[in-house]
Amino acid sequence: MSHATQPLGAPVARREGREKVTGTARYAVEYHPAGRLHGRIVPATVARGRVTAVRTADALAVPGVHTVLTHENAPRLREPDDPVLAVLQNTRVPHRGWPVALVVADSLEAARAGAAAVRVEYESAGHDTVLTWDHPGMYTPEQANGGYPAVRERGDVEAALAAAPVTVDATYTLGGLHNHPMEPHASTARWADGHLTVHDSSQGSTTVRDSLAQAFGLGRDRVTVVSEHVGGGFGSKGTTRPQAVLAAMAARLTGRPVHIALPRRYMPALVGHRAPTIQRVRLGADRDGVLRAVSHEVATQTSRIKEFVEQAAVPARVMYASPHSRTTHRVVALDVPTPSWMRAPGEAPGMYALESAMDELACALGIDPVELRLRNEPAVEPDSGRPFSSRGLAGCLHEGARLFRWYDRDPQPAARQEGRWLLGTGTASATYPVLVSPSAASAHAAPDGSYTVRVNATDIGTGARTVIGQIAAAALGTPQENVRVEIGDSDLPPGSVAGGSSGTASWGSAVHHAATALARRLAEGGGVPPEGVTATADNEKEAAASPFARHAFGAHFAEVAVDTLTGEVRVRRMLGVFAAGRILNARTARSQFIGGMTMGLGMALTEGSTMDPLFGDYAEHDLASYHIPVCADVTDLQAHWIDEDDHHLNPMGSKGIGEIGIVGTAAALGNAVRHATGVRTRSLPITPDTLLPYL
Amino acid sequence: MRPFAYLRPGSVAEAVRVSAERPEARFLGGGTNLVDLMKLGVESPGLLIDVSRLPLDRVVPTDDGGLRIGATVRNSDLAAHPVVRERYPALSQALLAGASGQLRNTATTGGNLLQRTRCLYFQDTSKPCNKRQPGSGCPAREGVHRDLAVLGHSPDCVATNPSDMAVALAALDATVHLRGPEGERAVPATEFHRLPGDNPDQDTVLRPGEMVVDVVLPPAPEGAASLYRKARDRASYAFALASVAAVLTVRDGRVAHASLAFGGLAHRPWRARAAEDVLRGAPATEETFARAADAELAAAEPLRDNGFKVALARNLAVGVLAELTDRADRSR
Amino acid sequence: MDTIAWTDDTDAAQPPPFGDHSTLTLHVNGSDRKLTLDHRTTLLDALREHLGLTGAKKGCDHGQCGACTVLVDGRRANSCLLLAVAQDGRRVTTIEGLADGDRPHPLQEAFLERDAFQCGYCTPGQICSALGMLGEAEDGFPSYVTAPDTAAADGPVPLDAEEIRERMSGNLCRCGAYPRIVEAIEDVTP
Incomplete structure (x- = not known):
């Protein structure tokens, strides 16, 4: 069997795919020790x-x-x-x-x-289980999730808002969401x-x-x-x-x-959930759309036993240039389950609010929403002043607009009808930070010419097992079929959590270094002894702080149809373009992007957990009442990407891709609903009960 | 779930006899709702009488041109039956609007009629519910009730009947045939389910020991077309926020026959007699349809968070009647 | 198919039973499996806990996700809602029974080729559901989106993407592989 060395980025099939489609892949309760x-x-x-x-x-x-x-x-x-x-x-x-x-x-x-x-x-x-903006128990924490400062201020936001010729002041309310x-x-x-x-x-x-x-x-x-x-x-x-x-x-x-x-x-x-948030976004702009002030204030809840603060105002520190900015988080501890991470904590709800507000501003100004975003591209990261290692937002907006045929759009709301359906399109930006956590790996060469890499990575469906094999194979200059990958066991060299879209960068860097070290040792000659040759490495260098602001970006475009009789919203098209460094596996990456966008569709249109104030729990306990999207909800959904050549990331040049797909999706859909109907809903999900009264 | 005995009776007579002798018994059809409720602790029968293999799995024409549907006919088979598709399309559509392919393959006609409310309080044994535990209270009235009733509810219960099929049967003037210890009787589909009143633990008029043996559809009215439409929170596989089944005959621009039933609004499929009174003989126009829907929905008493259902039901009814009228025009 | 003998004699009935276990036979993936089970045991738990067939998954245990989908007498069903005792004598096909020796079923190959899954937990149910669904369409079963005039015709229902999406909506996929699943099924659709 001969296999060519495949470059990183090749659409390599999942290593465990056969086990998954034949039902032999074993999950946590499928090991049956005697006497269990x-x-x-x-x-x-x-x-x-x-x-x-x-x-x-x-x-x-x-x-x-x-x-x-x-x-x-x-x-x-x-x-x-x-x-x-x-x-x-x-x-x-x-x-x-x-x-x-x-x-x-x-x-x-x-x-x-x-x-x-x-x-x-x-x-x-x-019990007290209901979040309100002015709950007497509200306090400002030191940090929000991810270690971000709870409060950041630059300039004089109030004065800038008061002086701005055009302003948006909107409050967005999101209930709980469950993973x-x-x-x-x-x-x-x-x-x-x-x-x-x-x-x-x-x-x-x-x-x-x-x-x-x-x-x-x-x-x-x-x-x-x-x-x-x-x-x-x-x-x-x-x-x-x-x-x-x-x-x-x-x-x-x-x-x-x-x-x-x-x-x-x-x-x-x-097992955690996305906490409800109430988000007030105020934007002040000149008539040409250039932002003068951005204020994003978040109120959220946590439980009595653990402080978890959904960092929803953090993306506003990254997205758009503005001389005056305030981003704040407040939290109240209630008698509720403990919130935690749900795909893109912070970014997903925060970008819903910010990107809806940007659309409101575009409408107020009469400026195309894509153009408005382009006019506010920052030269450096607005909050920190650090240079971006790469920033692909403008490229994503341009490419997405082209692929989606965005500019065919008439900005007039509620102006396109097909039978009982009103049609509209919307756009929104996406962002997600580049995160790296400490990990270690080993690479082993056997006398038979095969290799084994070991790292305690976890493949939760991302394709981690596969891309780790690709990274090792590329470093070793061998076909990926020639590399055995051992992951998913804490006895292996320690790996970081499969979260924060950091897995590939974290494990992959350690694997790359271990495999590179092994290749170097093998290149020294002398052959492979019977016990093999092993090299180990960590990712200390990549996990260290960077002088650059490092983020992935993206742009979403969506077309919806709204049934004027029922208020039901159906998605006709969704298209996302992402700039996330170098894509290491085109096949699994596409699945990740599409998966994130699908969960964003759910966030926008179908999913919601209702706090029952009588009993103090989320009322939806099952998958009949908590509506994750079904196959029929997802029609024409496309993910594209722009490869970036960014040398300030890691040896593979990759940014994370697991979460950015959900970021901004709900805003793009909400903006499309507004374009279709003229109705701006400032809460999610957009179900018939929320929309029909305004149609 | 407590342990239970299991019996596969050889005949309807045996099933009914055992059921009458053993009050802790329940009939098991496809089990798609009963097993679900047993796992939740909502139902805890001591004996299951498995009627799913009784010879009640046939759909046969009646002498007068109607259709007799056995109680154990699977939902998917009924939806696919050529006569149902051709003459009672609303029934086929209602069945196909419900649940999923897997569930429709398992669920039976009788079981579908007897499925219980999806009210979140009814399903949660850690909370009060008058339907599950009479006298314990109804938190839904003040609590989470977006999906619950706007018509015919009582201080004791605001639950809705979740069936799509039953809505079509109500509009189609079906009759439910029952067999019990005292013999057979027939109940109009519109009267098979109850309003909650002060004893919401009773979903239907079934008496102890009685089982559904078949459902009979009368001949489809001459020249009538029928349609079922449902609004829900996602594109498929969700219970109705509201639904409507309509049967309409238009002659010379006027409504010659109309029957209309709503789903998702009440403790039972809601046959809209007041609307039918307005429709009968009136011009087949959207104005008439709206007036008819309003006449019916005037009785609605929405709760805090479900008022949208009134407008939703109205729009669905107008839309469905208009579509049936259009079709009648086109086919002429 | 099954071996139940029906009797019309209403008085021939046995006295109603009181036991809470039964011995039954399931024909699983071509083999007869005789089991003595608690009546409460679902078909899903019988497969997973008693027969070691863990391919069918427990995602919700209430018929709301489709991860447990298997074929019973050739038709797809949620095995979590079927009591094993009530399936006595029936043919059950699980994901483990689809391959032809070492050769995966074309649907399994198509799912692999299209990357129609991520975490893989819903995948056995998706594939079994797709198999059942293809048979239903072949047998002329309509869906909610089948045009009424198609519905009235005899013969197979042509499956376009819209039909596949509606018919596969009983199988949730939280990873969001739906577009790839539809493509995979289209690949094997006649």
Whole structure:
């Protein structure tokens, strides 16, 4: 078998593709160690209070139930590195859905029946679960998610707004959104000779290993976490989740392997979500559209146990030139589930608001929305003054407008009708930062001429396994089929989480360096000894701070049809163009972009979690009520890209691509709905109930 | 889910007899809703009587030119039946508007009629619900109710019936045939489902031990066309925010026959008699259709967050009646 | 197909049972599998937990995502909502049963070729659903978007992208591979 060396960027097929299409790829609860038991959580039914009693007699009487873990008998944990992991440690109920017991049984059926038979008594206090702009508990945190300062100000925004000839002042309201990966969060835990092994549905098993080692007071060498195949995560599996801790506890207590797969209904409360935001955006511009002032103020919520601040105002620090700028975050702790990462935290909701406001400004000025954006291109990153390593926004706007035939557009709203449908088009920009986290890798040459690279990367569907093989093969000058890739195991050289669109840059840099070092050693001659040759490396250089502002950019174009009878919105076309450095695998990259855009379509039109103030939980507990887009929602959806030659990134020249597809999509669709109907909705999703009253 | 016994009866008579003897029993058809509700703890039968293999899986013409549909006919088979497609297209469309291909392959005619509300409180055993637990209260009235009833609700319940098929059956003047310990009886589809009143735990007029054995469609009215249309939150695989089934005959520009039913608005498919009164004999114009819809929807009492359903239902009705009129014009 | 013998004699019935387990036979991917199962066990859990066939996935366990789709007597169904005991005697085809020896099914090849998946968790259900869907169209089953005049005609329903999208809407894909899935199915559509 001879294979040519393929350049980076080639559309190499997924390494694990065959296993996935034949059903042999194994996910976290598909390992069946002998004697395994099944765990099922009992969730709290009050939003704030204390457990006063857990009555387990009925549950223990259910045939097949082995034990019930409660705060009274569960193993004590060291203080976990994440407060959401401190389960069954005390009587406190910080939000509805919090685990108050775990039933362990020898079958799924018995575990379910046992959990239903546990009687929990509570002392509950009145709960407060509704976010408002002027909630008395609002405070300004030091930082927002990602370590960004909560507040940044330049110049005098108020004076500049007051003086600006044209202004927009709009408030956008977003409810909660849920990641809902297709694979519910799951773990299989077992202990042997003091060593804990967990198969976990995680985006980063090094992180999970560290959490479990901390919680159980073990050395890191006593814990192994495997995440070979992971059924999506979109951020919700980026941090250690309670089922891993609970499975390990139950396995320790019973001395048997324990599976826990979260029921879908428990996910909205337990595995993070995108927090609701209220965002006020004010723009001041000259009549030629040049911005004088940008103000983006965000109010959001977190839980009582952990501060998580959705950094929605951060993209406004990057996007457009303006001499006066204010970007602020405020947060209130409520009796709600703990929010966390959901695909492009910060950028996704923030760019919805900012890019909707830009469209409002374009309408107010009578300037084409693409042109308005081009007129506000900054020379340097507006907030930091740092030069951009590369900035492809203008190129994306130009290329997207051309491919979409944007300029055929008549800017007049509500002016195109086909039967009962009103048609419109919209555009919005996208941005996502270049992030890199520490990782290490090894590369090994065997005497038979084959290679193996090892790094604890996780392939959650991104194609990481495949692109790592490509990076190694390119560095080694060998066909990628000749490189074995080992990932998804915390015993491998430590890798960072598959999150923040940082995986390829982080793991790939370490792999590149290890493979390059190996190639150098092999080039020194002397052949490969029987035990092979191994080189190791890390990505310290790439993970260090850069003097450049490094971001991917993109532009979205969308055409919608709005049913004037029902207010239903159907997407006719979506087209995204992205500038994200060098694209390393055209096949998997396209899938990533399209996937992000599809989730953005959901954010715009179908998805929403409703806080039920009566009970203090998100009302939609299942996939019948939380509407992720279906196949029929996604028609003509295209992703294109502009290759960038940026030498300030990493050896591959890549920026991340996992998240930028969702950034700006909702704004482009909302702007298209406005163009179609003349109606500007400033909340999402745009469902018939929100649109019909204005048609 | 508690353990349960399982019986596959050899006949309808046996099924009904056992059901009458064992109040903890439930009939199992396709199970697409019952098994779902058992997992949620909403239903906890002690015995399942699996009627899915009883010989009730046929669609046969009736002597008077109608159609008799067995209770265990699968939704997808019924939707694909040539006579249904040709003479009762609203029924075929309603079935195809519901659920997914997989679910339609499994769900039965009888089971579809008996599916229960998707009210989020009904499905959540950690919250009160008068339908699930009489007397416990109805939080939906003040809570999350965007998807719930605007017509015929009561202080005790604002749930909606989720079926698409049942809306078409109501408009088509179908009859539901039941067999119980005391014999057989027939109930008009429009009266099979109840309004909630003060006992919302009863979805239908079924008596203990009774099972649905078939549904009979009368002959399609001469020259009538029918249509089903549904509005929802995504393009497919979602319950109706509102829907309408209409059967219309237009002669000489006037409505000769009209029957109209709404879905997604009430505890039962809502046969729009007041609208039909306006339509009958009136000019087949959008003005008439709007007046008819308004006459029906005047009785609506929307809750805080579901007022949009009134306009939605009105627009759907006008749109569907106009489309049927257009078709009649074109085919002439 | 099944071996149930029907009796018309209403009095021949057995007294109603009280047990909560039954022994049953499933014909899975061509093999007879005899199992004694709790009545509560779904077909999905029987496959995954008792037969070691973990290809069918549990995404929601309530018939709302399609990840558990298998073919039962040749027709696609959500195995999470089917009680195993009620499937006694039926033919069940799972993703593990599609390949012809080492040769993957053309749909599996098409999904690979089109990169019609990312995380892979919905993929077995998508492929089984597509297989069932192609058969339904071949058998003339209409969909919500089938034009009424097509619907009235006999014979196969031609599958364009709109038809495929509607018919595949019972299989959620959170990675958003839908356009690629539609292309993959188009590749094997007659």
